[in-house]
Amino acid sequence: MIAPLVAIFVYLIYKGAVSLNLDFFTRNPVPVGELGGGMANAIVGSAILLGVGSLIGVPVGISGGIFLAEFGRGSRLATAIRFTADVLNGVPSIVMGIAIYSLIVVPQKHFSALSGGVALGIMMIPTVCRTTEEMLLMVPHAVREAALALGVPNWRSVLAITVKTASPGIITGCMLAFARVAGETAPLIFTAFGNSNWTVNPNEAMAALPLQIYVYALSPYDEWHKLAWAGSLVLIVLIVAAVSLVRYVTSRGVLKGAS
């Protein structure tokens, strides 16, 4: 079972490294036939999309997790919300794409990075929410009771004591959600749409790394295939770095008890 992974990895690194150069990071895509060109706009676009996504997904996800763990424990509402989060987690990304298309793109009448970011943010919510809940449940009751016994109001006790204690785990959840949506293509096809020019305006169609890889992979041009491999290498290095960092942090306990 490791064979496919090794095959993908070796091929990816080989192909990616061959076609990766400085131009890739600093130049925009060029028309077919011209040599060179890069994916600078796609890298920046991905960063903006993920930024918008995190702005939506992380606060809502963490708050939902706090509700599940601190306020709604055992209540029927909490069970329903937990189940809904699981459902949301299983919604195919392409369905998320068409839903956001008809919710935001149709009324706006144009594709925008904003709508893509919203789609990614919504996809982050369930992962963040469930990990936050699990981490908060692991905080011992004595800690909460100690805070309350000192006369600390409940909201301060939750934010400054419970959440802070569980912060390494919550950060892990956020990173995992981030890594998961970083490679999503399907919800971006009809929302961020892709763009071959440089733009940082979130109200315009914007390029993203996975989108660009998709377009280039299906093109018949060798030059573009090479760029797709280089893009994949960059994307995968990003994701592997995030996942390994999470693993390192959680296993070594670098953040253990720190705040």
Add this chain to the structure above:
Amino acid sequence: MPEIHISQAQLQPEAPSPGGQGPGNRASNEVSRVRVHLLSRGNSAWADRGFHWLMVICALTIFGIVALIATELVLRSQLAWSKFGFKFFFSHFTNPDTKLPLYWDPVNGHFSALPFLYGTLVSSFLALLIAVPLAIGVAIFLTEMCPQLLRGPLAFVTELLAAIPSVIYGLWAVTILVPLMREQVNPLLFKLLGWTGLTSDDNPTGLGFLTAGVILAVMILPIISSLTREVMSTVPHSQREAVLALGATRWEMIRIAVLRNARIGIVGAIILGLGRALGETMAVAMVIGNSPEIHRSILANGSTMASVIANEFSEASDELHMSALIEIGLALFVVTIIVNAIARMLVWAVTRGAPAQTR
């Protein structure tokens, strides 16, 4: 899981009475100072209640999002629904020239989701056929016979395999798997199984149901194997020891004690993998060939519900075409919800008694 450790330092700002447990009026003095301090930092009933409601609202947002998606899909697919009704999912038209069945013809306004349902089912079924034995094998290896040294790295690799974006699987499939299928596997399968009609040699591209099934299998393998591993590790050790003590060999022990006890959870894990395979879009859209037809051969080109949306949605010109695509999306949404709910319930039923659960 990080160990929970709370230092005294974190509590300090909340409790500005270091060592203030002295007797007599000193204590009351301290208490009032604590109260003053807390009052100045927002210790009031409305702050508490406000925070509570803020969290409730955020949690309800999750409800809202799912409801919003559902209503939006239903509203936008009204046109196709009113025109075709339930027949959308199992009818077909006949091409007046060739007398062949015609399923999907956007130019003349003929829409039927049948080939996409078929494609989704066939590719997911092939994926499960390939992935399930492998995944259970990996899980048995990891829980029962793997040396301790290998266990960590292998679990890490499984995690990584799950984190690779689907578009990269698709890129790999297009450049490596498709030529491999075209030149080696498909001719071989035709030679061996051609007489059944399940394989044919009329598709020279190397794309098709089987290629999509293989790439889906690679993608769902980590999910199934990690969940199976989780379920297997909840089987109590005493069960294994009891079976071994009765003189069972290692394989018998795994079969009798572990697999039989964990079977509900394993089925749950498989269904969860199925849920992922049904909704998987990009990798499948890149290798399945994208033709809205039904073929008996698993080597023929096809199309799945997700892939047809990905391919045609941005080019859908008229309202009816778009509405039909959204209805396919709605069907996909409903099916994955049902599949995921069943799987969650099965997994939950098994791991409920596990000590890891804190409830």
